[in-house]
Amino acid sequence: MKTTTKHISFLFEVHQPFRLKKYHFFDIGNDNNYYDHENNARLLLSIAEESYLPTVQILMDLINTYGNSIKISFAISGTALDQMQRYAPHVLESFQRLAATGNVEFIGQTNSRSLFSATSMNSFSMEVGLHKKAIEKHFRQIPSTFLNTGFILSEQLCNTIFELGFKAIITTDEAAVVHGKNQYAIYKNNSVKPLKFLLRNSSLSNDISFRFSQKDWSEWPLTADKYISWLKGLQPKEKIVTITMDCTSFGSTHKSNTGIFSFLKFLMHYLAEDKEMILSTPQEALESHQPRSQSFFPNSYKGSKSVGNEVFENELQMEAFKSLYHLENKLGKLNNQQLHKDWSYLQSADHFYYMSDNGFFDNYFNPYNSPYDAFLNYMNVLTDFSLRLENANKAVATSIPLL
Amino acid sequence: MKVLMFGWEYPPEISGGLATACHGLVQGLINVGYDVKFVIPNTTKELKTPQFQLISASHIKLPKKWSAKYVTLLNQAIYQIRPNSFQNMKMDTYTFSGTYQENLLEEVYWLAVVASQIALEVEFDIIHAHDWLTYLAGILAKEVSGKPMVVHVHATEFDRSKNINKQVFQIEQLGMQAADKVMTVSNLTRKTVIHNYHIPSQKVITVYNGVIQKEQPSPLYKKLLKDKIVTFLGRITYQKGPEYFIEAAEKVLKKNKNVRFVMAGSGDLMNEMILKAASKGLATKFHFTGFLKGNAVQRMLKMTDIFVMPSVSEPFGITPLEAIYNHVPVIISKQSGVSEVLPHVLKVDYWDTDNLADVIHGLLNYKILGEMVKGSSSRDLKTLTWEHTAIGVSHIYKSIA
Known part of the structure; x- marks a missing residue:
C-alpha cells in the first residue's frame, strides 16, 4: 500500500421508527397496541421499493463485478430490522445476501435510535445490547464501530461504549473544523479509554444526501467524475474520508429520475478501479493509519445530566423526553417482553423530532399535522405505558409471598 | 383624511363581535391620524371628540320635500320601499330599533335613505361600510357625494346560516360591486367573496383584525371551584x-x-x-x-x-x-x-x-x-394590534381616495 493511498468509507444508514397510531386519551388504559402497523408497513414497503432494494441490488452487482474492491458499511437500526421482519421479510433477506458477501461492515447503534445516551448509561447499554444481538442474529457479525444517535458524545459515554466492546466511534467533523485540524484523519483522545474516532465528512456527505438534486446548487448537476475529482484534489496528508448518509438519499430524497443511482454505480466503479483510493469499511480504515492524539474533544457536545438545548429545541420535546426517562426506574427488573419492546420503541428519537418545528417541515414521513399533535399523541401513549408499568409492578409486589 | 363610517353596532350598543371590531378599528385609525364619523342606527349616547363622532341615524332630520334627483336615486337603489313611504312621510326622523329583529330589512333600507341625507350634511373624503346591513347606506352616500367607498366584510351570508337569504345575498353583492375596494377579515372570507359573489380578485384585500392590548383592571374574582x-x-x-x-x-x-x-x-x-x-x-x-x-x-x-x-x-x-x-x-x-x-x-x-x-x-x-x-x-x-390593522386600511384608503 502506497503512503499516498486514501481510504474512502461509505456508510449507509437505514432506520425506520415504529410510528404511533392515533391514540386517543380514551384509549388510555384500554389499548396497549400503540403502533400504526398499516402506515408503518406501507411506508417501509414503498421506501424499500424506491430506495433500499435498488440500492442493495446495485451494491450486490458491484461486488459481483469487482469483488473485494467494493467495501461498504451499513448502520441498520433494530426497529428497522423488526419492521422488515414483520412487514417485508424479502427486504431483510436482500440485506442478508449483501452481508453474506463479506464486504459489508455492520455498525453498532442503539436499537431504536434512542437519545438515552444523554441521560442514562443503564438504558443506553440495554439499547446497544439489543441492537448488537439483532445484528448478530440477522447478519452473523458483532459490530465494532459505533454510531450514536444525533452524534451525542461525552467522556462518560466514550468509556461506556468502549466497555460495551467497541473499538471506534464515528462522530462529526465539527470540532476538527472549528479547531482547524485535519478532518481526514483518525483521532484518539487520551482522556478517555483507547477508543478511536472517525470523523464524518459533513461537506462530502451532505453533497450527496442533501444537495445532489438541488438545481439551485452551484455544483448541480453532481456527476461521479466531479465527485472523484474532489476526492483526488485532497492533499496527500488527507487520507481518511468517511461519508455517511441515510440510505433513503438514494431513491427517496433524490428520486431515481435525478440520476442518483447512476451516480452511485459510477462512483463505486471509479473507486474500485482507482489505484490511489481504496474503498474501505470503517474497521479497515482504522487499521490503515495511526491515530492522532488530540487535546480537543472530537465533538462539540459535552453531554450533561439533563438533556437540553443541545438535543432539543422546545419544551414539548424536553417534557416528553423527561416523562419517558422517569419511567426507567419503574421498568426496573420487570420481566415482561412486550413491556421491554415498547420501552425500546418509544425511545426512538423520531418521536421527539416530530415535536419540533423543523421535524414538522422537513420530514415527509412525519405522520402529524403539528408539533402539538405529535406531543399529545405521544403523551397519551406514554400515559398508558406508565399505567401498565405500575400494574406490572403491583402484580410483582403482590405475588411475593408474605413470610 | 375624514372617514364616514356606517355600522350597525358600536359601543355602548353591543350585541356581538362587530361592535368590538369597529371600535378597535376606529381607535387604530384615530391613532394613525384619521377623523372618523361613525353612523349607527340608534344610540342615546352620541359621542363627540375632536377626531371622532358617533352619530345616531335616528336623530337625522329628513327633508320635508325630496328633490326629484334623490327620489329617482332612492327608487333605483332601494326599490323595495315605495316612493310615497318617504316622500309623503309625516315624521321628520326615522326611529330605528338598531336590533336584528324581523323588520331588519326595512331598517336597512331606511338607513340608506338617512345616509343619503347625511352624505349631504357631513364633510368626508371616503366612505367605509361595515357588513351588509350598511352596504346600501354606503352606496347611497357614494351616489350622493361622489366619494369613494370601501365595504368591509366581517362576515357573509354563507357564514351565517345554512340557508342563504337571497335578499341579503343580493345586497351583499350590490355593495361589493359598487365598492371601490372590498376588505375582508381573512383569506378564508376573501375566497368566499371572490368565488361566491364573483368579485374580481384584485379588488378584494384581506386586512386582519387586531385586539386591544391594554391590561384590563383585574376583576375581583376568586376561583371558587378547584375544577x-x-x-x-x-x-x-x-x-x-x-x-x-x-x-x-x-x-x-x-x-x-x-x-x-x-x-x-x-x-x-x-x-x-x-x-x-x-x-x-x-x-x-x-x-x-x-x-x-x-x-x-x-x-x-x-x-x-x-x-x-x-x-x-x-x-x-x-x-x-x-x-x-x-x-x-x-x-x-x-x-x-x-x-x-x-x-x-x-x-x-x-x-x-x-x-x-x-x-x-x-x-x-x-x-x-x-x-x-x-x-x-x-x-x-404582538403584531395583531389595531394600529397595525389601521395602517393596512389606510393603504387601501390612499389607493382610492
Whole structure:
C-alpha cells in the first residue's frame, strides 16, 4: 500500500421508527397496541421499493463485478430490522445476501435510535445490547464501530461504549473544523479509554444526501467524475474520508429520475478501479493509519445530566423526553417482553423530532399535522405505558409471598 | 383624511363581535391620524371628540320635500320601499330599533335613505361600510357625494346560516360591486367573496383584525371551584359549532371528572343546546351563562383554563385573541379565519370531536402543552394590534381616495 493511498468509507444508514397510531386519551388504559402497523408497513414497503432494494441490488452487482474492491458499511437500526421482519421479510433477506458477501461492515447503534445516551448509561447499554444481538442474529457479525444517535458524545459515554466492546466511534467533523485540524484523519483522545474516532465528512456527505438534486446548487448537476475529482484534489496528508448518509438519499430524497443511482454505480466503479483510493469499511480504515492524539474533544457536545438545548429545541420535546426517562426506574427488573419492546420503541428519537418545528417541515414521513399533535399523541401513549408499568409492578409486589 | 363610517353596532350598543371590531378599528385609525364619523342606527349616547363622532341615524332630520334627483336615486337603489313611504312621510326622523329583529330589512333600507341625507350634511373624503346591513347606506352616500367607498366584510351570508337569504345575498353583492375596494377579515372570507359573489380578485384585500392590548383592571374574582374550566364564548348559533363543544365535553367527562364546561353567550340554538347537554346527562358539569356583557366577558376569560372556538365557519373570530391576551390556551377550528394569524394555537377540524376531546384532555393533563401554547400564541399576538390593522386600511384608503 502506497503512503499516498486514501481510504474512502461509505456508510449507509437505514432506520425506520415504529410510528404511533392515533391514540386517543380514551384509549388510555384500554389499548396497549400503540403502533400504526398499516402506515408503518406501507411506508417501509414503498421506501424499500424506491430506495433500499435498488440500492442493495446495485451494491450486490458491484461486488459481483469487482469483488473485494467494493467495501461498504451499513448502520441498520433494530426497529428497522423488526419492521422488515414483520412487514417485508424479502427486504431483510436482500440485506442478508449483501452481508453474506463479506464486504459489508455492520455498525453498532442503539436499537431504536434512542437519545438515552444523554441521560442514562443503564438504558443506553440495554439499547446497544439489543441492537448488537439483532445484528448478530440477522447478519452473523458483532459490530465494532459505533454510531450514536444525533452524534451525542461525552467522556462518560466514550468509556461506556468502549466497555460495551467497541473499538471506534464515528462522530462529526465539527470540532476538527472549528479547531482547524485535519478532518481526514483518525483521532484518539487520551482522556478517555483507547477508543478511536472517525470523523464524518459533513461537506462530502451532505453533497450527496442533501444537495445532489438541488438545481439551485452551484455544483448541480453532481456527476461521479466531479465527485472523484474532489476526492483526488485532497492533499496527500488527507487520507481518511468517511461519508455517511441515510440510505433513503438514494431513491427517496433524490428520486431515481435525478440520476442518483447512476451516480452511485459510477462512483463505486471509479473507486474500485482507482489505484490511489481504496474503498474501505470503517474497521479497515482504522487499521490503515495511526491515530492522532488530540487535546480537543472530537465533538462539540459535552453531554450533561439533563438533556437540553443541545438535543432539543422546545419544551414539548424536553417534557416528553423527561416523562419517558422517569419511567426507567419503574421498568426496573420487570420481566415482561412486550413491556421491554415498547420501552425500546418509544425511545426512538423520531418521536421527539416530530415535536419540533423543523421535524414538522422537513420530514415527509412525519405522520402529524403539528408539533402539538405529535406531543399529545405521544403523551397519551406514554400515559398508558406508565399505567401498565405500575400494574406490572403491583402484580410483582403482590405475588411475593408474605413470610 | 375624514372617514364616514356606517355600522350597525358600536359601543355602548353591543350585541356581538362587530361592535368590538369597529371600535378597535376606529381607535387604530384615530391613532394613525384619521377623523372618523361613525353612523349607527340608534344610540342615546352620541359621542363627540375632536377626531371622532358617533352619530345616531335616528336623530337625522329628513327633508320635508325630496328633490326629484334623490327620489329617482332612492327608487333605483332601494326599490323595495315605495316612493310615497318617504316622500309623503309625516315624521321628520326615522326611529330605528338598531336590533336584528324581523323588520331588519326595512331598517336597512331606511338607513340608506338617512345616509343619503347625511352624505349631504357631513364633510368626508371616503366612505367605509361595515357588513351588509350598511352596504346600501354606503352606496347611497357614494351616489350622493361622489366619494369613494370601501365595504368591509366581517362576515357573509354563507357564514351565517345554512340557508342563504337571497335578499341579503343580493345586497351583499350590490355593495361589493359598487365598492371601490372590498376588505375582508381573512383569506378564508376573501375566497368566499371572490368565488361566491364573483368579485374580481384584485379588488378584494384581506386586512386582519387586531385586539386591544391594554391590561384590563383585574376583576375581583376568586376561583371558587378547584375544577378546571373549559369555555365556549360566543353566540350560540349554527355558525359557532356549539354542538361540537357539547360532544367533546361528553367525551372528556367520561374520563375526567375534575373539569367543567361553560357555554357563555346566547343565540337561536341556546335552548336546543341546553336540552342536548341535559339529555347527555352532563347537567352537573355543563353550565350556561346566557349573554355576557362588557366586564362579564373579561371575568369569564379570567376564570377560564381552556378556551374553545369550534366554529363551523368563522370569517375571523376575535374572542380567541382576547383569550390569548388573558393568558388562556386556545383551541380553534381550522375553519376559522383567525387561524391564519395564529400559527401556534391548537387547531382541530370542527367536526372532529374525538380530536377536540383529545386536545382538551392533553391540556388538562400535560401542563407543558398549555405553557407552550400560551407562550407561542402570545408572541403571535404582538403584531395583531389595531394600529397595525389601521395602517393596512389606510393603504387601501390612499389607493382610492
